[in-house]
Amino acid sequence: MPTFTTHDGVALAYRILGEGRGRPLVCLTGEPGEPREPGRPGRSGGKGEHDGKGETDTRGLRGGPEGPEEFEGLAAHRTLVVLPARTADGRLLPAGVVEALRDHLGLERIDLLGHLAGGDLAVRYAAAHPHRVRSLVLVTPGPAPEPVPAHAPERARRAFGGSTAPVLVLERAPGAALVRAVVAFLDPAVRTVTVDGVGLAYRVAGPGDGRPLVLVHGRGESSTTWGPVMEDLAADHRVYAVDLRGHGLSDRPGGYGFDVFRDELGGFLKALGLTGATVVAHSMGAGAACLLAQREPALVGRLVLEEPPAFVPLDPPRPPARRPEGRLAFDWGIVPATDAQLNAPDPAWRAGLPSITAPTLVLAGGPSSHIPQEQPAGLAEAIPDARLVTVEAGHLVHEARPAAFLAAVREFGTG
Known part of the structure; x- marks a missing residue:
């Protein structure tokens, strides 16, 4: 000692x-x-x-x-x-x-x-x-x-x-x-906002007068997953990376689901005055962003969906997941709640895709992803004028190949 x-x-x-x-x-x-x-x-x-x-x-x-x-x-x-x-x-x-x-x-x-x-x-x-x-x-x-x-x-x-x-x-x-x-x-990059009684942590980077861009993580991740992507985009955007409920430094109140995350993301955009921002979202976060763009089209200016769920019933369905041992960086209750919705999604979620008016980029990860690649392709077909780009990187495109991810996003445009 x-x-x-x-x-x-x-x-x-x-x-x-x-x-x-x-x-x-x-x-x-x-x-x-x-x-x-x-x-x-x-x-x-x-x-x-x-x-x-x-x-x-x-x-x-x-x-x-x-x-x-x-x-x-x-x-x-x-x-x-x-x-x-x-x-x-x-x-x-x-x-x-x-x-x-x-x-x-x-x-x-x-x-x-x-x-x-x-x-x-x-x-x-x-x-x-x-x-x-x-x-x-x-x-x-x-x-x-x-x-x-x-x-x-x-x-x-x-x-x-x-x-x-x-x-x-x-x-x-x-x-x-x-x-x-x-x-x-203690982290100067972290701020908090309350949305419907839930404290959400988020990170901010970039010039105060930069074009707003919101990053939304996948299941089990947090705002820290964006790393070099956030740093690059912050050169000419005001970037907000949120921790959804149950993740990262945000509250863990229970009550999880894609529809809950949809409403929470909408509340986050409204609370910070980010109506019309570009939303870049991954996996579970992409599902929430996709539903938000259907429900409240005016909130989302441009939409990037990285390896999103297609909201088609899974066949075979996902079996019950087992909680790993030890401390987790997220609330385990998120997993069974969202797995149940992936197995049997609300039919309205798929039916509402044509109502998305935001210019949309769907980023697929190629055959090494656990998501069947016909699903993001079908999602892009269902969203009016959506663009499909495949980056051979698996499910974590922004982590495995950040340069290719950024090139696709910037070529698509961020408003």
């Missing part, structure tokens, strides 16, 4: 959790820690090092005395530097200890999270060193007659008033919900 030395010569242990992605997040927990003798090394000895076996020392970080279980989810996104905010006999550490840790880590400014009682130390540090804090997250114990005073939002913001850094105060929630809220807050 790595250690650092406070400015008055006391060696304290901290823990590292995560794989090095992004800037470190300094997490202060309310549990007691164990000081070490001055000059005595921890297991790994050096500054922020892993143990001698080449693996991060994570003992105690899964609900143990030095780290709550939700930290495991956060560590999938950021490297966590976890420090107990209390001494072994229960006294809160002084703010100078956090300053010594910041100096030890070699960071000019820190992202700081105070967890439950650790929030008191986080607030005191932010008040004493406001220009050393890049952002502050305070996780409260939840509704209670006498909440920890440090977590009162008004007190935290008053104490932090000497800095322009953002502050997030939230009640402790089930681990996944807390992780999504914190990760979205």
Whole structure:
């Protein structure tokens, strides 16, 4: 376990959790820690090092005395530097200890999270060193007659008033919900909007006056799937990549289906004033975009459907899917809900294709795709004046061959 030395010569242990992605997040927990003798090394000895076996020392970080279980989810996104905010006999550490840790880590400014009682130390540090804090997250114990005073939002913001850094105060929630809220807050590219009571995260890139273009991911994916495609399109567009409900950093309220995603995508466009935007969508997202272009033609300016479902009954139908083991990046309930609709789609969805008025490009992935290629071809035939382009890449055209994907989209035009 790595250690650092406070400015008055006391060696304290901290823990590292995560794989090095992004800037470190300094997490202060309310549990007691164990000081070490001055000059005595921890297991790994050096500054922020892993143990001698080449693996991060994570003992105690899964609900143990030095780290709550939700930290495991956060560590999938950021490297966590976890420090107990209390001494072994229960006294809160002084703010100078956090300053010594910041100096030890070699960071000019820190992202700081105070967890439950650790929030008191986080607030005191932010008040004493406001220009050393890049952002502050305070996780409260939840509704209670006498909440920890440090977590009162008004007190935290008053104490932090000497800095322009953002502050997030939230009640402790089930681990996944807390992780999504914190990760979205810490990522400057992520914004949120509420559509019909559901919080949707989305990423934005490109000039503010650029032509609007909306990217919609497939099942089990998120806004991050667009990578180099979003970067390229953002050179001359204002690009919005949304996380549909149950995916990425958006809420997971249940109630999934192509029709639900259709209405949600329409609400997203309306909420952000994106009527008439070009919509580029993949797979499940393409199905939702296709239904939206039928239901509300004025919302969609141009339409790109990458490997879309054709909404013809599957024969044979898909068998019940089995949930994989472990943590998922999306809500598993999406799979059985959409599989049922793919097996027996609403006949109106296919019948409504001729009502699409947006110029439409259907991108097929060729014979290596799991989708029979006569389906996207038939979809293109049913949509008035739609264009069909095949890129030999399989189902994930935009990931497997991003240059070819972009060439097809730009040749088609984006408004």
